[in-house]
Amino acid sequence: MGDEHYLELCDNPVQFENASSVNNVFFDEANKQVFAVRSGGATGVVVKGPDDKNSVAFRMDDKGEVKCIKFSIGNKILAVQRTSKSVVISCLCFVFRSLQTKNASVLGFCWTNWNEIVFITDQGIEFYQVFPDKRSVKLLKSQSINVNWYQYCPETAVILLSTTVQGNVLQPFAFRSGTMSKMSKFEIELPVVPKPAKLSLSERDIAMATIYGQLYVMYLKHHSRTANSPSAEVVLYHLPREGACKKSHVLKLNTTGKFALNIVDNLVVVHHQSSQTSLIFDIRLREPDCAVNTHQPVLPARSIHPYRIPLSGPTVVPSQPAVPCQLYSSSWSVFQPDIIISASEGYLWYLQVKLPPTVNLLQDKGKLMDFLLRRRDCKMVILSVCSQSTTACLLPVVATVFDKLNQVYKEYLEAEQTYTLAMESGPSRGSAAQKRPVRTQAVIDQSDMYTHVLSAFTERKGVSHKFIIAVLMEYIRSLNQFQITVQHYLYELVIKTLVQHNLFYMLHQFLQYHVLSDSKPLVRATPQPRLSTANDEIVEVLLSKQQVLGALRFIRSVGGHDNVSARKFLDAAQQTGDQMLFYTVFRFFQQRNQRLRGNPAFNPGEHCEEHVVHFKQLFGEQALMKPATV
Numbered sequence: 001m002g003d004e005h006y007l008e009l010c011d012n013p014v015q016f017e018n019a020s021s022v023n024n025v026f027f028d029e030a031n032k033q034v035f036a037v038r039s040g041g042a043t044g045v046v047v048k049g050p051d052d053k054n055s056v057a058f059r060m061d062d063k064g065e066v067k068c069i070k071f072s073i074g075n076k077i078l079a080v081q082r083t084s085k086s087v088v089i090s091c092l093c094f095v096f097r098s099l100q101t102k103n104a105s106v107l108g109f110c111w112t113n114w115n116e117i118v119f120i121t122d123q124g125i126e127f128y129q130v131f132p133d134k135r136s137v138k139l140l141k142s143q144s145i146n147v148n149w150y151q152y153c154p155e156t157a158v159i160l161l162s163t164t165v166q167g168n169v170l171q172p173f174a175f176r177s178g179t180m181s182k183m184s185k186f187e188i189e190l191p192v193v194p195k196p197a198k199l200s201l202s203e204r205d206i207a208m209a210t211i212y213g214q215l216y217v218m219y220l221k222h223h224s225r226t227a228n229s230p231s232a233e234v235v236l237y238h239l240p241r242e243g244a245c246k247k248s249h250v251l252k253l254n255t256t257g258k259f260a261l262n263i264v265d266n267l268v269v270v271h272h273q274s275s276q277t278s279l280i281f282d283i284r285l286r287e288p289d290c291a292v293n294t295h296q297p298v299l300p301a302r303s304i305h306p307y308r309i310p311l312s313g314p315t316v317v318p319s320q321p322a323v324p325c326q327l328y329s330s331s332w333s334v335f336q337p338d339i340i341i342s343a344s345e346g347y348l349w350y351l352q353v354k355l356p357p358t359v360n361l362l363q364d365k366g367k368l369m370d371f372l373l374r375r376r377d378c379k380m381v382i383l384s385v386c387s388q389s390t391t392a393c394l395l396p397v398v399a400t401v402f403d404k405l406n407q408v409y410k411e412y413l414e415a416e417q418t419y420t421l422a423m424e425s426g427p428s429r430g431s432a433a434q435k436r437p438v439r440t441q442a443v444i445d446q447s448d449m450y451t452h453v454l455s456a457f458t459e460r461k462g463v464s465h466k467f468i469i470a471v472l473m474e475y476i477r478s479l480n481q482f483q484i485t486v487q488h489y490l491y492e493l494v495i496k497t498l499v500q501h502n503l504f505y506m507l508h509q510f511l512q513y514h515v516l517s518d519s520k521p522l523v524r525a526t527p528q529p530r531l532s533t534a535n536d537e538i539v540e541v542l543l544s545k546q547q548v549l550g551a552l553r554f555i556r557s558v559g560g561h562d563n564v565s566a567r568k569f570l571d572a573a574q575q576t577g578d579q580m581l582f583y584t585v586f587r588f589f590q591q592r593n594q595r596l597r598g599n600p601a602f603n604p605g606e607h608c609e610e611h612v613v614h615f616k617q618l619f620g621e622q623a624l625m626k627p628a629t630v
Contacts, residue, residue: 005305006357007269007278009325009340014048014348016055025343027335028070030111030154034341034348035069045069050350072111077130079109079117087119089130089137110152110159112175116140118159120150125161125173127180141180145171153208153336156215158183158239160208166190167201170217172239186237186245191223208239209263209336211283215239216248218268220259232256234270236283249293251281263337265353265376267298276328277301280353285370298371299361303327305354309345355381365389365397369404372442379441383452386444390457390471398471402478405444410482412443446487449475454490458497465501472497492541499542499550504557507538535560543572548585562596570611579618586615590625600625 016025016036026035033049039062047056056075068081081087084105104121111117115130124144128137148162157175162168168190172183188206190199205220217237223230236249253259253270262269268281279297286295308322331344338351355375362368368385372378382405389401415437422434454475458468472494479486498507535558542551548569555561566589573585589608590600602608615624 003305003354004302004357004361006280006299006302006354006361007264008305008352008354009307009349010352012050013350014050016046016048016346016348024066025341026066026069027333027339027341027348029152029335030073031071031075032339033071036346037066037069047071047075048348050348068108070109070111072117072130073114076114077111077132079111081106081109089117107147107150110154112157113178116175116178118173118175118180120147120159120161122147125159125180127175129178140178143173143180143182149203151203151206151208153210153215155210155337156208158208158215160206160217162201162203162206165200166198170206170245172245174241183239183241184244186239188217188219188237189235189247191221207261207336209261211236211263211268212266217245218261220261222256230256232259234259234261234268234281236268249283249295251283251295252297253279254296260332260334261336262334262340262351264351266374267353269351271328271334272301273328273330275301277303282371282374284374285367299358302357302361304351307349309347356384359385359388365393366400366404369401373404373408374442377441379444379448380452382442382444383448386449386453387457390453391460391463395467395470395474399474399478402475403481405449406478406482406484408442409445410484412437412439413484446479446484446490450487450489450493454493458493465497465503468497469494469503469506492545495538495541496545496547499538499547499554502553504554507554507557539564539568543568546572546576548573548576548581552585552588562592566592566602566606567608567611570608574611574614582615583619583623586611587625594625594628599627601627 014034016034024035024037026037027033028035031049032051033047036046036048038044045058045060060080064082066080066082067084068087069078071078078090079087080090087106087109104123107120107122109117109119112127115132117128117130119126119128123146124142125147126142127140129140130137145161146163148167150162151160152158153160159173159175161171161173163171163185168188169185170188171185174181174183188201190201193199201219205222207218207220209216209218215238217239219235219237220232221235222232232253232255234251234253235247236251237245238248239245251268251270253272255272255275257275258273260271260273262271264280266282266284268283270279270281272278279301280299281295282298283293283295285298286293304327307325307327309325310322325342325345325347329342329344331342333341333343335341340349340351341347342349353375355372355378358371359368359381362371365385369382372382372385375381386401386405389398393401419434419436454472457463457471460468472490476486476490476494479490494510495507498504498510535555538554539551542548542554551572552561552569555564569585569589570582573582576582589602593602594600597603602612612624
């Protein structure tokens with residue numbers, strides 16, 4: 001069995017130094033940084049992020065335990081919370097008491113810009129602008145509301161507040177360019193429990209993340225043991241900027257226990273601690289036998305790929321092996337979208353999806369293609385699936401794979417065409433600037449298929465030549481279905497394959513019934529009947545690939561050998577440098593001349609004088625055919 005671990009921790013994690021001596025570790029979601037605080041900051045604060053070449057280190061006066069510490073966007077201004085009554089904002093060497101509310105307790109704060117900060121208290125939310133040069137702050141907007149806890153999504157600058165006694169009425173606020181907007185509140189459906197018991201919504205069971213460009217609130221719903229559905233599920237609520245928040249997807253976990261959520265490459269990843277495995281869900285995939293928007297895991301549960309931590313320090317011997325990392329540890333902290341932190345080991349990892357193992361785990365090739373086409377680094381894996389499908393699958397399955405590829409290909413071509421037309425016509429009044437479509441790895445064009453799949457497939461041993469032709473024609477059929485112009489090299493590949501297997505009758509049929517279209521780069525300037533033009537194209541293709549005898553066999557099969565140019569074939573044969581090939585071709589046309597005119601010699605109008613000279617140099621004049629005597 002091959003590698004079935006479709007999730008892995010990144011190879012270049014962020015390591016924060018002296019993890020064993022750290023008192024507190026904080027993660028700043030907006031800047032993707034880890035703060036390692038020692039002794040309340042008195043013995044040092046080390047800040048490290050994935051893109052930082054060097055860590056930032058500084059000291060603070062020890063004025064008590066640090067509850068929260070974050071830089072503003074771009075590491076411009078530092079804010080530190082030590083008590084439930086105040087937050088200290090440090091601007092270079094200046095310190096400000098930014099919030100002194102008599103009765104309210106500060107639950108936390110979020111930076112929404114380099115100089116804009118939101119404070120969340122148990123009595124509401126306050127939005128401030130910071131002026132470092134003036135050593136002052138300005139209240140931009142506030143809202144009174146009872147708050148149990150909050151969550152922040154830095155990618156969309158949306159803060160979610162938990163309200164009411166049960167905590168399941170959520171009030172979102174959106175922040176943009178100095179403005180705070182109140183969004184539509186919504187209610188999370190809690191599991192039904194026997195009276196008089198009541199459930200409340202825990203902060204641990206809620207996460208916010210962007211999936212396929214849309215913001216979702218993810219609720220980890222634990223069913224009670226007395227419920228009809230004892231397994232847990234993840235309920236996704238779509239949270240638009242405007243309009244009502246609606247329950248949109250349900251992910252069935254089919255088990256119970258402790259879970260944690262990540263989003264990787266638009267996939268919802270659910271980690272299950274007791275089994276030490278993870279599940280992945282794709283909300284764009286629909287289950288045919290499930291209710292609308294109810295999803296089963298895309299793949300069977302598997303653990304994250306084993307990870308080994310290299311030893312470091314002065315006592316480490318170079319040959320000493322790395323230590324296995326304890327996966328799914330209780331000391332792990334999971335952050336959105338794809339971050340896992342182990343404070344005890346001093347590492348921050350990005351979680352990644354490995355696509356190659358998914359190929360053998362997902363047997364339905366159509367569903368596999370739907371899954372792969374939505375992933376970031378999918379191109380080479382998709383091409384490998386195409387190669388595998390051409391030999392291991394039935395033709396209808398191959399057709400499905402091609403159609404799914406070409407649908408994405410067509411959508412990209414149409415977007416490119418729309419963009420080109422918009423650029424040519426110039427900007428219109430009131431219309432937004434047209435953005436050039438991004439070519440993702442999911443766009444597999446004809447060149448990709450020819451180079452990585454079809455060309456090698458035609459040379460594969462042990463595959464029926466009829467099946468090879470059928471696969472080639474299926475790909476052309478799919479291109480035509482999506483109204484994509486077929487490139488000439490695909491027709492050449494079909495012609496070459498047919499000639500290789502002496503399938504001249506089939507080739508003739510393809511041309512006669514318009515199965516193969518005219519190949520523009522090879523069309524002659526002189527107007528001719530379609531069949532004649534196509535035959536000439538085939539000859540040109542074969543000669544250009546130095547398949548001179550194949551071209552001769554083809555032209556004989558369609559009855560055109562009495563009219564073709566001898567010079568064209570002799571030129572091609574001479575260019576190969578194969579003396580016996582030249583002899584064979586030369587003798588063929590001598591015999592044709594004898595049959596048609598009673599004399600093997602070439603007429604002056606055929607312009608073959610140099611080839612006659614070349615023949616004599618190679619084989620001597622005595623090798624020339626003599627006119628037949630009556």
